[in-house]
Structure formats: C-alpha cells, structure tokens
Amino acid sequence: MKNKSVIPFVAVAAALITWAYHAVFGRWPMMPAAASAEAAFVDSAWNGLFAIETAIYGLVVGFILYCLVAFRAKSRDEQGDASDRSRGRLVEAGWILASTILTLALAAFGAKELRAVVGGTHADHDVEVRASQFSWEIYYPKYNQYGSKLFLEEGKRHRIILTSKDVVHSFWVPEFRLKQDAVPGKVIHLMLTPTVKGEYTLLCSELCGADHTTMTSLVEVLDHEAFEEQMKAEF
Amino acid sequence: MTNLLAALASGIAVFALGTFALGRVLGPQPAAVLSYLVALLVYLGVLGGWKALVSWTRGEEPAEEHGWRRYFNFDVDHKVVGVQYIAATLLVFLVGGLMALIMRLELARHGLQYLTHVEYNTVMTLHGISMTVVALIAIVGGIGNFVVPLQVGARDMAFPRMNALSFWLLPPAVLLLLATPFAGGLDFGWTAYAPLSTRGTALGKLFFLLAFLSVGFSSIFGGVNFLATVLTMRAKGMGWTRVPIFTWSVIAASIISLMGTSVVASSLVMVVFDRILHTTFFDPALGGSALLYQHLFWYYSHPAVYIMILPAFGAILEVIPVFARKPLFAYPIAAVSLLAITALSFIVWAHHMFTSGMWGVLKIPFMVNTELISVPTGVVFLAVLGTLWRSKMRLDAPMVWALAMVLNFLVGGLTGIPLADAPTDLHLHDTWFVVAHFHFTIMGGAVFGFMTAFHHWYPKITGRKLDDALAKIQCALMFVGFNAVFIPLFWLGTHGMRRRVADFPEWMDPVQTFASSATLIVAASVVVFLYNIIRSLKTGEVAGDNPWEAKTLEWKAPSPPPHGNFKTPPAVTEEPYGYGVRA
Amino acid sequence: MSATTAQDADWTEEDGGRVGLWLFILSEILLFGGFLASYLSTRLGNAECALGVVSWPEAGHGASLALATLNTVLLLTSSYTMVRAISRASRGDADGFRANLAATMTLGLGFLAVKGVEYWLKVSHGWYPGSEFARSNPGMSIFLSYYYLLTIFHGLHVIAGLVWNGAVYSAAGRLPAPQLARKAEYAGLYWHFVDVVWVLLFPLLYLI
C-alpha cells in the first residue's frame, strides 16, 4: 500500500520534468544548429541518452523527496524497520539486471551511431589541414592551393587529412559536431560532409600552449559553383 | 614547530643553492632534479625521519610525543597523521579555491581583463592540480587515517613510520606547486600532455612534474599501509562480512593507488627524462610516440577519479544508516560493487582519448566498459535508496550533507554517460560539458562526501560538536551556489566553450557572469565552514563518545581516542548496522 | 556493529611486514611494467612512430653484451649468497649471516662498477641521447632513451637494495634472533626482486 502511494509522486515529478524540459530547451536549445550529415547521428545519440537519463534522474530524485516527506523520525528514539532480507534480494537482482540491460542497450545504440558517424572511406574532396603552434594551414591538393581559411563544398564528402608540426592540437567545428586531434608523427583522416552553406569557426580544442585560446580559423561552406570559383581564385 | 621550520628551511636552502650552483655545470633543469632529491632527503631527515629510520633498524617501538607540538612533527600516531592530512586538505583547498576565484574573475567577461594567456593557463593548471590533490587525500588520507584503524579495532596503522612519511611528502609538493608561477608558469593543464610538457626550458614545468611525483609516492605508501592494516590487524571476530562499508571503500581506493600510481609515475619520469637528458620517448621525429603518454597517464588518472569518489561513497553509506536508524540496504553487494568499480576502472582509460586518433575499433570496448561502471555505481545508489525506504530519518547535519552529495553525484554520474558514448563525445570532448561533469563528480561527489565524513566524525576527532544550524546553512549555501555555478557550464560546453581558454565569444557573457557571481556564494559557504570549526574548537559543546548512537567500533573508543585507541582489545560479536533490530 | 571487550580477546597483530612488502613490490613491478610496456609497444613497430617503422639497432653490441652477461652472473650469484644469508639468520647464526650478506653486497657493488664501465664505453662513443650520432639516427635515439631509462632505474633499485642490506647488516649484532630473521627475509625478498628485474632487462636490451 505504501508502494502504491509512490505513484503520484513519480507522476508529478515526471510531469514537472517534461514541463521544465520544454520551458527551458524550447528557449535555449541544447545544441547549436547542426550543419553536417554527421551531426544528425551525434544529435540523435544525444537525444536518446538525454531522454533516458532525465527519466532516471526524475525517478531517483522523486524517490528521495518522497522518503524525505514520508519517513522522518518524529521522536529521536524511533527506529526504522530492519530491512527484510527476502524482499531485499529480489529488489537487488531486479535493479542490477535492469541497469545492466539498460547500459548495454545504451552502448549498443552508441556503437550504431558511431559507425554511422565514421561512415565509409570514400571522399569527393581531399583537404590537408596542418596544425602548428598557433595556426591552421589548409592545403587543397587537387587545386594546389594554400590558405588559412577552410573552404568546403556543400553536400560533398571531404577527407580532412590532419597533421601536426609540433604538439597535439584538435580540429573542432561545433556545428559539425566533429572533433579530431592532430597528433605529431601521425596522419589522421576525418570524414566530414557539410550540409548547410555559411560561415563557421574552426577551434583548436586541445590545450597546445600559451596561445591555444587564439588558435582559431574561419570555415566557409559554399555551393558547387562558388567553391570551384574560390579554388581558381587567388587566396 | 621549530623542528618543522628547520626542516623546511634546510630543504629549501639545499634546493635553491643546489639548483643555482649545479646549474652552472649541468644546466638548470638537471640541477633542479638532483638538488630536489637531495633536498627532500635533508628535509625528511631533519624533520625526524632519520630518528625514525634508526629506531626501525633497532627494532624499537616508534617514539611518541604529546601536546599540540606533535602536529608539526614527524609523529607516527595515525590520529595525528589523520588530523595533519585534514588540515593540509583544507589549506590546499583554500589555495585551489583562490585560484578558482581568480579564474572566474577573468572569465566573468569576454576578452582579457586581468590575466595574460599564460597567466590564465598557470592559474587554471594550479587550480586543477591542487584540487586534484585535495580530492585524492581528503577522505582517504584525512578521515581514512583517523577512522579506519579505529573501525577495524587496531591500535594504529601497520607501518606508523611510513604513514608519517606519506604525509610529510606532501608539503614539499605543495611548495613546489606554489613556486611554479614564479618559475616561468605552466601552460599544459593538470594532464601535462606530452609533447607539450617536454618542450620549453621553464623550471616551473619541472616543478609541476616533481610535485606530481612526490604526491604519487605518498599515495603509494598510503595504499600499502591501509591494505596491510586491514588485512592483518582487524579485531577479533571481524570477518569480511563485518568490515564496515567505509573501510571497504578505503580498501578499494588503496588497491587503485597501489596498482595505478606507479604507472603514471613511470610516464612522468619519462617526461622528466625527455626534459633533462634529451631522451626522445615522446618525440615522433626521433622514434618516440606522442600518444604513448596519454595511454600511460589515463591508465592511472581514470582510476584515480575513483580514488576520489569511492571513499565518498563509503562515507555516505556509513552515515546514512546511522541517521536513517535502519540497517544498510544490500550491504554485501554494495561492498562487492565497490570492488567491482575498482576492477572495471582499469579497463576504461581510453574514454579520455576518443578523439586522440587511437585505433578506431578500440572505441567500442572502451565505451562498453565505461558505461558498465554505472551498474556497480547504481548498486551504491540502490543501497542509499533502499536504506532510506521505511526508515526513521534524523536530519542532522551529516545526513543533510550525505543527501546533498547523492543529488550532486547523480548529475555528475549521469552526465558521464554522454561522455562515455563515443559519438556524443566527439562533440563534447574538451568542452566545458566535461568541466561541468567532473565538478559535479569531484566537487559535488568527493568534496560533499568529505564534508559528510567531516561532520560525521568531527565529534570523534575533536571531542566537540559542530553547530548543527551553521553546518546546515553552509550546506545549503554550497549546494545552491555550486549548482548555480556549474549547471550553466554544461550548456556553454555544448555550444562551443572550449576548455582551458581565457577568452570566449561575447554572446557568452551573461552566462559566464552569472557563474562567476554564483562562485561567491560557494566562497561564502567556505567562510561559514571555517567559522563553524573555529567556533566549536573554542566553545563547542562536548560531544561524548557516541553522539550519533552509531554502532561501528570507532564509537566504542573515547572521543578523542587516547594513544593506542582502545583500553582493552575489542572483539566484534554482531553483524554491522544492526539498527532497528531491537535485541 | 557493537563490540564487547571480551576477556579472551587480544590484539590481532601477526606483523603486517610481509604483506606490506609484497604489496610494495607489486607497485614496483607496475613501475617497471609501465616502462617495459612503453618500450615494447614502441619497439614492436607500432604505427605511431614518426618514420613508420624505425630501424632499431641490431642485437648484442660487442663489448656491452659481454659486460652485461658478466653482470647477470654477478647478480645471480648474489641472489644465491643472499639465500644462504637468510638461512643463516633463521638459524640465529649472526656471523654466518653477516659473512654471506657482505658477499652479496660486494657482488652488488661489483654490478654497479661494471655498469659504470659500460656507461663510460657507450658515452665515449657518443652513444647517448642528444649526441650528434643519436640526433641523426632515430632508431638509436629511441633505443638509447629506453636503454638508459631502464638501466638507470634498475641501478637505483640496486643501490636501494644495498642500502637496505647495509641497514640490516649494521643491525645484525643488536637484534634478537627472530627479529633478525624477519628483517633478513624482507631484505632478501627485495634483493631477489631487483635481480629478477635485471633478468628481464638483459634479454630485452641486449639479445633482441
């Protein structure tokens, strides 16, 4: 009978959370606007996790709040009832089983999205991105063009070929949801498919020394014509 | 006192002179390393380590002193060492907090107001490392040293002299860290990734590495000591099913510091060699490997985070049954899951390296292992919730702290999952989402856990009570302030706020300013805390042996316990946590 | 849990020394484990090397191989004398103990001396990290890096072992037999550990 009386509390908690969810994230979305094919998968992974975890959070907090209301000692010498082992065993087993299944499910889901994000190795454009303290150098082999600004073609699949001259740096464009370190002595490929024309910032997101803060550069996603133009033009 | 000053003075003198004199011949960095080793020995020797060594070779009992002076000496009583650890923790926490205040001041608005980039990095790194040290030593070193021998009914730790040694290794480390800003500063964060950390000739970076190594050895010795104590000195009748959960958590943490620390030591030593002997471990141009450092570092530094949190779990699981007046729910599997966390923690390290360019296929197993840790951690939560159910809660300060810790850590833990999830981590890695995650786990979990333990065992340690109302006010302030500071950081992180940068786009200003102001609330709570301690030491009411009516062994000893702890050897005759079972 | 202070109860203190020592040695093993894992992972041509597969120096470089073999013999013998020392101590024969321990320590010092000669040879041929020769030859540079790292650290452990033995040696007269036996056993355990490490290093640094 006590167990039943939990239900309204859970319901209220759930209702509150959903309301707060819309109130807050309707106004302040959780993620910046997505601008790459990969971002879609990252975001779906995120949304899945967020939903499940909000539920877990709500249940746990709701339970604690209920206990705070229902199980206070009125006089100091009151004692709670010694737990009854037989019921305990069942709860333990159930909880462990549930959380194991849940975690494995989450991991499987994550693995699936990861494969989607990484995708195949086919690419329309190769772009070499060379990091060094504290600047980015971009090279387009096909057009033999150098520059510090990263131009990408809308809807095309790019192979970003990352190298570093000195220490570890990291390639990150929030709207693309992709991050990849540039490691000295290694050549690392990052597959990237921008889907929305516009200007973005490329951020170095691995601490690389004094001026790590300022190690940023511009990214511009252009449609086919503009891109070809840009590649012919002088940088 | 004089003793300590002499030791520090001679140590510093040797270090400074040695670095200066040898520097001419060997170059400053090798000179610094050599003279640090010598200075360390001199300092420990003068402090009383030499006497201890001699008495050991003679097979004599360690000498014991009396009075307040002992707290400034190479004293071997585990209770003295515990108090020393707690005091040191608070001091370092204040320093780290001061750094945090400076950082938040700079971060209150976009652009650079007060610091240069390098200065910001230095402050940020010092904040990170000093707070890491705090979290590592607070509960295990402080509370653990005081409580564990009492809880298992022993007279002292297995190796009292080594115990003192592991504490006295800390002051030099702290001094080194405080010296770094005046020795060229630090630009590599508390993780000190190579090859960044092998470059440049600034002595400051070397100081950082030496300090980290000293702390490392301190915690190895600590680990050996705790394990030996619990394995060989448990009171008569204390089988493994009767070991209190807090002691279990310290066992788990000690296993980690034993099996992890020396590996991170190896990586730091290699960095030091690269700096002073021109070796090329991390220089790919000369056959080295840049990723190697990250693997070695995280092999330890991930488990290290469980050194911080496991004792916090132990503390709240110890406290909650006492104030719920009800046996600890699922006690056996809770103890087992602490060990399960320990085991798992060694096979998840690469979740810090999802974007590092390591072999892609490996991401999957590391992702699965990491998320599996939430199962044993979940069991800890089950134990908490199950104990609260149908309990008769007394909301004294320790209980309030424990509940606050649970609420905070829940957030920290759950936000760990998106980080463990490879696809989302591609976006979240090295953003402030991570920063918020680990403040919710370390500060919200470990520091709040320390506060729980501190308020719970304070009467045993000092024989006096803290003011309950003040303690609750402090808890409220810290809880509200802390959440106000760090909840917004999650959002900033997903929207492009990188870690370890002093500047950010203008549109972030409102949120950043809000976080900075909220820091003052946390600061206020800290001030209340300090006031409460001073007040109770002066005029606090006398607590008596067992103010909380708890049933574990430490409450059988007088408060504060005398040298040797128990008048007569105790023997355990009951299951732990027999609350509510009217016998 | 409630505790009675029963009459029959007594302090359970079978001394933790042995346990503690083994635990400490475990952490030492992990220290060398870290070094060796790095050495092997770098050496077994892992893809993370700058120039793809770095050409490592081929095994056994003349003089140093001979010296290293000599050193192996020295340490193994010292282990044997150590065993003898311990058995003497357990029989309470302090003088026999001292004699054998002295032999052990002499062999240990011998090891260090030989090591010194080997270093001197290497350095005088410019075989050290940061030398012209090493800078122009990645394989040598990284090999020498690990060579000096591992041997220096092993050397330090030999010295530590010697100090420990020395302490027990000086204590041998004063201590009652059982205590001496224990201290001897511990010192022995550590010394054996140091030898085993060398037995691992020898093939890894000189034979492959």
Ligand code: HEA
């Ligand atoms: C006390 C310290 C502490 C603790 C306990 C944790 C706990 C966890 N941490 Fe965290 N972490 C840090 C401190 C800590 N962390 C620090 C300092 C860093 C940054 C290092 C740096 O780069 O500077 C970091 C970084 C970090 C990363 C790297 C992020 C990045 O740089 O990209 C990851 C990724 O996997 C991670 C994951 C986790 C997970 C999965 C847990 C899990 O243990 C959490 C488990 C708990 C729960 C899940 C909640 C309770 C469980 C239940 C209620 C059961 C039901 C739940 C489910 C079934 C999901 N952490």
Ligand code: HEA
């Ligand atoms: C125990 C761990 C711990 C704790 C408690 C804290 C506490 C706080 N931390 Fe921090 N933090 C870390 C561990 C911790 N931190 C780590 C490991 C990093 C990563 C570093 C890295 O990336 O390398 C980090 C990084 C970090 C950053 C990110 C820096 C960056 O990436 O650019 C920020 C930013 O806001 C921050 C803020 C804070 C704040 C506001 C607090 C507040 O809660 C602090 C509250 C305390 C006080 C306000 C002290 C009050 C003191 C007084 C009032 C008296 C002071 C005067 C005297 C000394 C007498 N911390």
Ligand code: CUA
């Ligand atoms: Cu480049 Cu940070």
Ligand SMILES: [Cu+2]
């Ligand atoms: Cu981790």
